[in-house]
Amino acid sequence: MRFTVPTVILMMAAVLLTGCSIPTRGPDQAERDNWSRVIEFALRALPGVLDASHLFDYEGKSRTYHSRLFVRLEDGATPDEAASVVRAMGAQQLPPRYQGDQTEVHLDRMTDSYYANWRFGRDVSREANSAHTWARVSAPGTQVHWSSRGIDVDQMSNAIGVGAGSQAEPHRAIAAMRRIIQDFPELASNDWTVATLDEGDGSAINDHSRLEPGWLNSDRRPLFPSSRPRFPSTSELEMWEWFLTDQPTPFFVEISVYDPPGKAGRTLDVAIYPPVGQQLTAAQATQLAEKHLPYLAQPGAVVDYTIQTRNGPTFAVFIGGCPQPSWRDVSPESQPYASQYERC
Numbered sequence: 001m002r003f004t005v006p007t008v009i010l011m012m013a014a015v016l017l018t019g020c021s022i023p024t025r026g027p028d029q030a031e032r033d034n035w036s037r038v039i040e041f042a043l044r045a046l047p048g049v050l051d052a053s054h055l056f057d058y059e060g061k062s063r064t065y066h067s068r069l070f071v072r073l074e075d076g077a078t079p080d081e082a083a084s085v086v087r088a089m090g091a092q093q094l095p096p097r098y099q100g101d102q103t104e105v106h107l108d109r110m111t112d113s114y115y116a117n118w119r120f121g122r123d124v125s126r127e128a129n130s131a132h133t134w135a136r137v138s139a140p141g142t143q144v145h146w147s148s149r150g151i152d153v154d155q156m157s158n159a160i161g162v163g164a165g166s167q168a169e170p171h172r173a174i175a176a177m178r179r180i181i182q183d184f185p186e187l188a189s190n191d192w193t194v195a196t197l198d199e200g201d202g203s204a205i206n207d208h209s210r211l212e213p214g215w216l217n218s219d220r221r222p223l224f225p226s227s228r229p230r231f232p233s234t235s236e237l238e239m240w241e242w243f244l245t246d247q248p249t250p251f252f253v254e255i256s257v258y259d260p261p262g263k264a265g266r267t268l269d270v271a272i273y274p275p276v277g278q279q280l281t282a283a284q285a286t287q288l289a290e291k292h293l294p295y296l297a298q299p300g301a302v303v304d305y306t307i308q309t310r311n312g313p314t315f316a317v318f319i320g321g322c323p324q325p326s327w328r329d330v331s332p333e334s335q336p337y338a339s340q341y342e343r344c
Contacts (some may be wrong), residue, residue: 055067114134114148115146122153174237196209206273209240209243211236253270269303274310286315297320314330
C-alpha cells in the first residue's frame with residue numbers, strides 16, 4: 001500500500017482528531033495490503049481524481065478490519081466524477097469473506113468534504129447519488145461538508161454542514177446556506193448545520209458558533225423533534241448573524257430551531273458560551289442579556305435562552321412561554337428577567 005505525502009498528512013491528522021493510535025496490523029494484513037494497492041490503482045485512474053489512498057485498519061479488540069478510503073478530487077471535479085468514485089469503491093471485487101466489513105469513504109474537493117460508510121458488498125447507489133448532490137451543492141468560496149451516515153442502507157441519513165471558515169465572517173456560511181435553500185429545496189428533510197468553523201468529526205463542543213435543528217437546553221427531550229424537518233428561515237439566519245456581528249463581550253452562540261408538533265409558531269433554543277478557557281462573570285452575563293432579550297422577545301416566538309458561564313449556575317430565561325420544571329441550576333441574576341419575559 002502506497003501513500004502520497006498529502007494523503008499521509010491527511011490521515012495522520014484524522015488519527016490525531018479522533019484520538020486513535022496508529023492502525024495495528026492484523027493476521028492477514030499482507031493480503032489486505034495487496035487489495036489496497038488494487039483499489040488505489042483503480043481509483044487513481046478515474047477522471048477527476050488527483051490521489052487515492054486505501055488501508056485496512058485492524059481493530060484488535062474486536063479482531064475485525066475496517067476499510068478506509070481517502071480520495072483527493074480535482075477542485076473542478078464534476079458531480080458525475082464524485083459519484084463514480086463511490087460506485088467504483090462499491091464495485092471492487094474483493095474476496096467473499098470481506099462481505100459485511102465496514103467501509104469508509106472520504107472525498108475532498110476544494111474546501112469541501114464528503115463522507116460515507118457502508119457494509120462492503122451491498123448496493124451503494126444512494127451513497128453515489130448523495131456524492132453527486134454534494135458536488136452540485138458545493139461552490140467556490142464555500143465550505144460544504146456532507147456526511148452520508150448509516151452502515152446499513154435502511155439506516156442511512158444525510159447531514160449537510162456549511163462552514164464560514166472564520167468566527168468573524170458568519171456571512172460566508174449564511175450566503176452558502178441561502179444558495180442551498182434556494183437551489184436545492186428537496187434537501188430540506190436532511191440534517192443541517194450552519195457554523196462559523198468546520199464541524200470536523202463532531203468531537204469539539206462549544207468552541208464555535210452554529211445554527212442547527214433540534215433541542216439544546218433540556219435533558220428530557222429528544223435531540224430532534226418529530227415535526228416536519230425544514231431549512232432555517234431567513235429571520236433565523238439573520239438572527240444568528242446578528243448575534244455574531246455586534247457583541248459587547250466575546251462569546252459563542254448556538255441557536256437550535258424546531259417547530260413543536262401540534263403548536264403554532266417556532267421555538268428556539270439560544271445558548272451563549274464564553275470562549276474556550278474563559279469564563280463569563282455574572283456582570284457580563286447580565287450585560288449580554290440586556291442586549292439580547294429585547295431582540296429575542298418578538299411576537300410569536302418562544303425562546304429558551306441560556307448563558308453558560310463555565311463556572312457557576314446558568315443564566316436562564318424562558319421568553320414568551322412558561323418553562324417546564326428545570327433541571328438547571330439557575331443564577332439569581334436571571335430571576336428579574338424571567339419575571340419580565342416569561343408568560344405563564
